[in-house]
Amino acid sequence: IVVTGSDDHLWKMWALPDGNILMTGEGHTDWLSGCCFRPSGTQLVTSSGDTTVRIWELSRRGCILTLQGHARAVWDCCWHCSGHLVASASMDSTAKLWDVGSERCRHTLRGHKDSVNSIEFLPFSSTVLTSSADKTLSLWDVRTVSRLF
Numbered sequence: 359i360v361v362t363g364s365d366d367h368l369w370k371m372w373a374l375p376d377g378n379i380l381m382t383g384e385g386h387t388d389w390l391s392g393c394c395f396r397p398s399g400t401q402l403v404t405s406s407g408d409t410t411v412r413i414w415e416l417s418r419r420g421c422i423l424t425l426q427g428h429a430r431a432v433w434d435c436c437w438h439c440s441g442h443l444v445a446s447a448s449m450d451s452t453a454k455l456w457d458v459g460s461e462r463c464r465h466t467l468r469g470h471k472d473s474v475n476s477i478e479f480l481p482f483s484s485t486v487l488t489s490s491a492d493k494t495l496s497l498w499d500v501r502t503v504s505r506l507f
Contacts, residue, residue: 361402363390369404369414383414385421392434397441405432411446413458425456427463434476443500445486447477453488455500465503469496 359380363369369390371381388407395402401422402414411432413423430449437444443464444456453467453474467474472492479486484501497506 361393365389394436403435405435407431438479445477447474449473
């Protein structure tokens with residue numbers, strides 16, 4: 359199974375190797391830039407040019423949560439291995455850590471001077487990696503919200 363996002367504002371879940379569409383997600387109002395399965399495989403997170411991050415419950419075939427707070431397009435998103443945190447990277451030069459349980463932004467990571475283009479949690483750790491159009495990479499400790507590098 360693979361999930362793709364597109365300029366048509368939709369995400370699609372495909373079965374491999376036959377290429378059949380298993381599910382389609384509709385709700386974003388602009389292009390999709392990222393999508394990532396929750397480690398348990400029950401949910402999906404997507405990021406979009408509409409400045410939002412959405413959580414999708416796959417069994418319900420719908421969006422269960424829209425996270426708002428970025429001022430510009432969101433380029434990327436990912437889940438922490440615990441399944442309780444989502445991270446997002448935005449054109450507004452910030453990254454955000456979202457607490458899925460409380461449905462709010464836990465921390466905003468500031469320090470890049472240009473668009474934050476990608477974000478990824480290091481496996482089984484409390485460290486997140488961001489990359490930016492300012493030509494830098496940063497490592498952040500999500501427990502203390504401090505920049506490590």
